Amino acid sequence: MSAQDRFDSLAQQKLVTVGSAQSRSALHSIREIFQQREMLSLLVRRDLKSRYKDSALGFVWTLVRPLTQLLIYYVVIGQFLSAARAGGIPDFAIYVFTGLTAYGLLSETIGGGTSSIVGNAGLIKKIYLPREVFPLASVGSALFNFFIQLGILLVATLIAGAFPIHADVFYAIPALMVLLVFGMALGLFFAAVNVYLRDIQYLVEVMLLLLLWASPIVYSWSMVKNAVGDGLLLDIYTNNPITLAVLGFQKAFWTAGSGVAEYPVDLLPRLGIAFVVGLVLLAIAQRVFSKLQGNFAQAL
Amino acid sequence: MTQLQDTARPESGRAPDVVRINDVSKRFVLRKDNSLKERLVTLGRNGRRHREDFWALRGVTTSIQAGHTVALIGHNGSGKSTLLKVIGGIIDPSGGSVERRGRIAALLELGAGFHPDLTGRENVYLNASIMGLSRAVTEERFDSILDFSGIGDFIDTQVKFYSSGMYVRLAFAVAVHTDPDLLLVDEVLAVGDEAFQRKCLDKIRSFQEEGRTIVLVTHSLSQVEELCDRAILLNAGEIAYDGDPREAVAKFRDILEDRRVSQIAPGSSEKAREAIVHGATAVAAGRDAEAPLELGDDLEITMDVEHFGSTDDWMVAIQIDNTLGQVVYGTTTKRLGLELGTLSGRRQVRFVLKDNRFGTGKYFVNVSLMERSGRHFADLPQACDFDAAGNILAVGSTYAEPVFTDLSQER
Numbered sequence: 253m254s255a256q257d258r259f260d261s262l263a264q265q266k267l268v269t270v271g272s273a274q275s276r277s278a279l280h281s282i283r284e285i286f287q288q289r290e291m292l293s294l295l296v297r298r299d300l301k302s303r304y305k306d307s308a309l310g311f312v313w314t315l316v317r318p319l320t321q322l323l324i325y326y327v328v329i330g331q332f333l334s335a336a337r338a339g340g341i342p343d344f345a346i347y348v349f350t351g352l353t354a355y356g357l358l359s360e361t362i363g364g365g366t367s368s369i370v371g372n373a374g375l376i377k378k379i380y381l382p383r384e385v386f387p388l389a390s391v392g393s394a395l396f397n398f399f400i401q402l403g404i405l406l407v408a409t410l411i412a413g414a415f416p417i418h419a420d421v422f423y424a425i426p427a428l429m430v431l432l433v434f435g436m437a438l439g440l441f442f443a444a445v446n447v448y449l450r451d452i453q454y455l456v457e458v459m460l461l462l463l464l465w466a467s468p469i470v471y472s473w474s475m476v477k478n479a480v481g482d483g484l485l486l487d488i489y490t491n492n493p494i495t496l497a498v499l500g501f502q503k504a505f506w507t508a509g510s511g512v513a514e515y516p517v518d519l520l521p522r523l524g525i526a527f528v529v530g531l532v533l534l535a536i537a538q539r540v541f542s543k544l545q546g547n548f549a550q551a552l
Numbered sequence: 553m554t555q556l557q558d559t560a561r562p563e564s565g566r567a568p569d570v571v572r573i574n575d576v577s578k579r580f581v582l583r584k585d586n587s588l589k590e591r592l593v594t595l596g597r598n599g600r601r602h603r604e605d606f607w608a609l610r611g612v613t614t615s616i617q618a619g620h621t622v623a624l625i626g627h628n629g630s631g632k633s634t635l636l637k638v639i640g641g642i643i644d645p646s647g648g649s650v651e652r653r654g655r656i657a658a659l660l661e662l663g664a665g666f667h668p669d670l671t672g673r674e675n676v677y678l679n680a681s682i683m684g685l686s687r688a689v690t691e692e693r694f695d696s697i698l699d700f701s702g703i704g705d706f707i708d709t710q711v712k713f714y715s716s717g718m719y720v721r722l723a724f725a726v727a728v729h730t731d732p733d734l735l736l737v738d739e740v741l742a743v744g745d746e747a748f749q750r751k752c753l754d755k756i757r758s759f760q761e762e763g764r765t766i767v768l769v770t771h772s773l774s775q776v777e778e779l780c781d782r783a784i785l786l787n788a789g790e791i792a793y794d795g796d797p798r799e800a801v802a803k804f805r806d807i808l809e810d811r812r813v814s815q816i817a818p819g820s821s822e823k824a825r826e827a828i829v830h831g832a833t834a835v836a837a838g839r840d841a842e843a844p845l846e847l848g849d850d851l852e853i854t855m856d857v858e859h860f861g862s863t864d865d866w867m868v869a870i871q872i873d874n875t876l877g878q879v880v881y882g883t884t885t886k887r888l889g890l891e892l893g894t895l896s897g898r899r900q901v902r903f904v905l906k907d908n909r910f911g912t913g914k915y916f917v918n919v920s921l922m923e924r925s926g927r928h929f930a931d932l933p934q935a936c937d938f939d940a941a942g943n944i945l946a947v948g949s950t951y952a953e954p955v956f957t958d959l960s961q962e963r
Binding site: 255256258265268270291301305306375376379381547550 | 567568569570572580618619637638639640641642643644649650651652653654656658660665666667669670674677678681682683686687710733761762763764
């Protein structure tokens with residue numbers, strides 16, 4: 253291409269305002285991210301690859317943590333504290349693993365998202381690209397791990413002779429959507445705020461620990477109902493989106509519980525409402541993110 | 553706003569603007585309270601005392617036309633890197649706006665965002681995709697990138713084991729292979745070895761021929777004059793000069809000198825100075841003070857020096873620099889084998905450079921008053937300057953009469 257050709261083609265392009273000086277609409281951001289989808293997939297792969305680089309076992313480590321958690325909860329809470337028998341939770345191992353899989357997705361999206369901007373400081377300080385891709389990339393790698401865990405869960409149900417072939421399995425879809433939308437919203441929000449206030453990442457760790465115990469993962473929903481009664485407290489507990497999603501997953505994959513376990517009424521509409529609320533939060537988080545991102549490069 | 557000097561660039565009429573910078577300002581807030589606790593304590597009006605504003609850029613307005621190579625120069629903290637980052641969209645301006653078109657590649661500081669745990673090859677793909685290249689295109693150009701970087705077999709080694717030179721070489725190789733219309737380069741060329749620097753400069757030249765636009769931040773002033781057709785001199789966040797690179801570099805030297813003098817001034821009043829060079833003039837013998845020096849003239853450099861005490865051990869040194877800051881001539885009274893007797897009080901001395909052979913251009917004279925062992929009593933850099941008219945038969949800082957013979961015709 254000769255210099256003149258280049259000038260001519262440049263002259264035909266529109267001048268575009270650089271950076272986020274103009275108020276970037278959500279639609280604009282989504283378009284930008286869509287154009288960068290190839291890079292997004294590379295970032296996800298980079299996240300996954302670099303995490304276990306130089307370790308002999310590599311990806312196996314992804315499984316060690318949830319399996320250890322499963323073992324602890326199964327032995328300590330299920331057997332020693334006899335939650336399995338006394339709480340009336342058959343196939344306790346599968347029950348716990350179902351909950352852990354759902355919770356793991358959320359905790360990885362939020363945790364990974366929160367540190368994603370600070371962790372990619374090297375890139376952000378040197379090159380412009382829609383910064384939303386970093387929290388999104390951590391959603392991607394969290395999803396990857398989630399599907400591996402889900403695979404293990406399905407194998408386990410097969411071994412236990414309780415493979416989820418029933419209509420309730422479709423509860424998994426709204427439950428997954430709720431987890432994703434809340435994970436993304438909180439991930440985006442905390443990622444942006446964490447740049448300015450590094451305390452956030454520690455706060456998030458604590459919050460995630462709370463969330464683990466604030467949803468029926470190692471105990472059952474009916475135990476909470478028995479403890480607090482059928483009132484406002486129970487509603488607050490139940491309408492926690494994480495609780496709803498975990499319950500949704502259990503309804504889908506924990507077949508031993510169907511007919512035995514007690515679920516809140518209107519689980520599906522509740523999931524739907526949670527999803528809509530999550531979408532609103534996501535929109536707000538995106539606004540906050542795009543307001544704050546202009547100063548990322550200098551605050552890092 | 554500084555007017556561009558269009559006369560220097562004949563093609564600027566048909567070249568479209570690639571970057572338009574409208575009244576851009578950038579403020580950095582320096583905070584002294586960084587933790588949550590400190591911020592809560594200093595919330596509200598009280599917090600103002602814990603912050604300080606720093607304006608890295610103030611009201612910068614200019615535009616860059618396609619096909620130009622523009623240098624941003626200025627001392628450390630003058631805002632040139634900030635301006636480059638604003639153009640690159642990496643930081644947002646606090647006020648004003650930047651408009652841009654075309655594909656951009658940026659090489660800021662070291663290694664434009666490599667991930668240390670990934671191999672060179674993986675980083676090439678990642679980096680290329682960040683700069684907007686698809687995987688297929690990257691694959692196509694991979695060999696060329698590898699070849700240009702000269703990394704060789706290390707391409708499959710994690711980049712954390714690379715030397716800083718290898719880092720930059722690979723980053724530069726990726727950046728120039730992304731077919732950018734606009735290339736932003738910040739200080740990186742200084743890191744590679746000389747052979748690679750040569751390669752980069754050659755690449756930049758071929759970019760210039762292809763009509764690509766390059767904006768570079770550099771401290772190498774000779775590079776500015778060698779490569780660029782325009783220079784923007786920034787001082788304290790404002791454009792101090794915009795136009796001809798030589799002129800910009802000369803102005804930059806003035807600013808640096810002012811700073812140096814102002815930094816020395818407070819200290820020097822405490823420590824009594826032994827001597828001073830009051831000034832100097834450089835005049836072609838037998839011509840007006842302002843007239844340029846013609847070939848063969850005698851150049852008279854007259855200096856006004858003063859020693860506040862008295863010394864027997866002294867000499868005078870002159871050094872003549874061209875506009876690039878390269879020394880083209882220097883001599884001392886010691887070289888001439890002169891014993892100068894006792895110096896006390898003020899005195900005028902003169903060097904005459906007979907039958908000069910300076911090439912066309914401007915020259916600066918630096919004067920030093922020294923002990924014969926080499927210790928400086930007093931210096932006056934750029935004490936005066938002169939223009940050499942030179943001769944149209946040759947260019948460069950020295951002149952010799954050229955005569956051409958075609959040897960095959962002579963037989």
